[in-house]
Amino acid sequence: MQTAAAPTPYCWLNGAIVPAAEAAISVYDHGLLYGDGVFEGLRFYQRTPFRVERHLQRLPDSAAALGIVLPYDANALRQGINALISRYDGESGYLRLVVTRGPGNLGLNPRNCATPNVFILADQLSMASREAQEKGLKLIIASVRRTVGAGLDPRVKSLNYLTSILARMEANVAGADEALLLNERGQVAEASAENLFIVRQGHLLTPPTSDGALAGVTRSVIMDLAQADNIPVSERTLTPYDLYTADECFLTGSGAGLLPVAEVDGRPLRTSPGEVLQRLRQAFAALIAQECGA
Incomplete structure (x- = not known):
């Protein structure tokens, strides 16, 4: 065929x-x-x-x-x-x-x-393989850092993505699917091209823009959907420890959609995809169908 x-x-x-x-x-x-x-x-x-x-x-x-x-x-x-x-x-x-x-x-x-x-x-744009979308991405934490405070505000979606490109190159060398960026204080900012969420004890957490995260449109949608589904959600400063010990982790973006994370720096997460992500995926698909007739 x-x-x-x-x-x-x-x-x-x-x-x-x-x-x-x-x-x-x-x-x-x-x-x-x-x-x-x-x-x-x-x-x-x-x-x-x-x-x-x-x-x-x-x-x-x-x-x-x-x-x-x-x-x-x-x-x-x-x-x-x-x-x-x-x-x-x-x-x-x-x-x-x-x-x-x-x-x-x-x-x-x-x-x-x-x-x-x-x-x-x-x-057309695909941000991950079909297998990674179903089972979860392998992430590393990049050595390059996201500058906050003294540099360009991360809320500006500029054409200069060299820091993210360098991070993705590190992921390629490591055989990973994606790389995470920390800020100069060692706090989680985001992935090279997506926002990040973790789940701890049923609570959905995401880094604030003040830590170097983009104010993503899909990020905002997911926070709204979580609240509508009675999933507690808040912005909170995260460190690599929070990622390693999370019950779930996933990435969001207009290009990426919702992508589960299976491991970070070689440390497997407890579930991938987890229950919270699956609930949010269903709600996200329903919202697209409602607004776009898809």
Whole structure:
């Protein structure tokens, strides 16, 4: 039996839709030269973007923190997203909405970057193998650290992901599926591309943004679903000890969904996937079906 061909990726670039392979921006764009820009990643199901308004609220906050003036308002971006989904030959997929500083000169100074570039990619994205999704990921704690307080606020979803890339490279060398980042105080921040939750004695815990975690959209959804299901949930500073001794651990993200964790630094967790995660997976799927008809 032949496998169905993957849908052709498309790109909405400054108002025009083209095949992603044909989209192009200047090599002088500071997003390319210096990682100077912001982005959002979101899923769509049954051609309906999930929690698009929350992403369109966070994007201008990230841009404002970097002093980037968005050339399109939320309504224009919403229309661009809908037009792109209509063009895309797939009922479900992943969207990457990117805003760069725009083209300038070779110096760091962004003064000459007059017009930001905005593009949206529609494609498929898988963050873990089927086996890892079912049985759980193997995690390591990376040696690189997430800087908080003195560096870029982790609530800014910027294009500069070098710390996360270095962490993921460590995971690759160690034969792990993903890497966790600690902050400079040795406290848990998040995974390289996902937020983290643990369960202790039925209580759901996640690091606060002040410890270096992104204020993730899916993270917020899971906290709301937990409260609705009478699962106690709170933000709390966590250390590696808390991970090693957790009853459950899982990762969340717009791209990743909900991923169970089976072990951390070679230490198997008590359950994977655990009861709390399975309850939240069911509630998350029901919410997607309710909002997107999936």
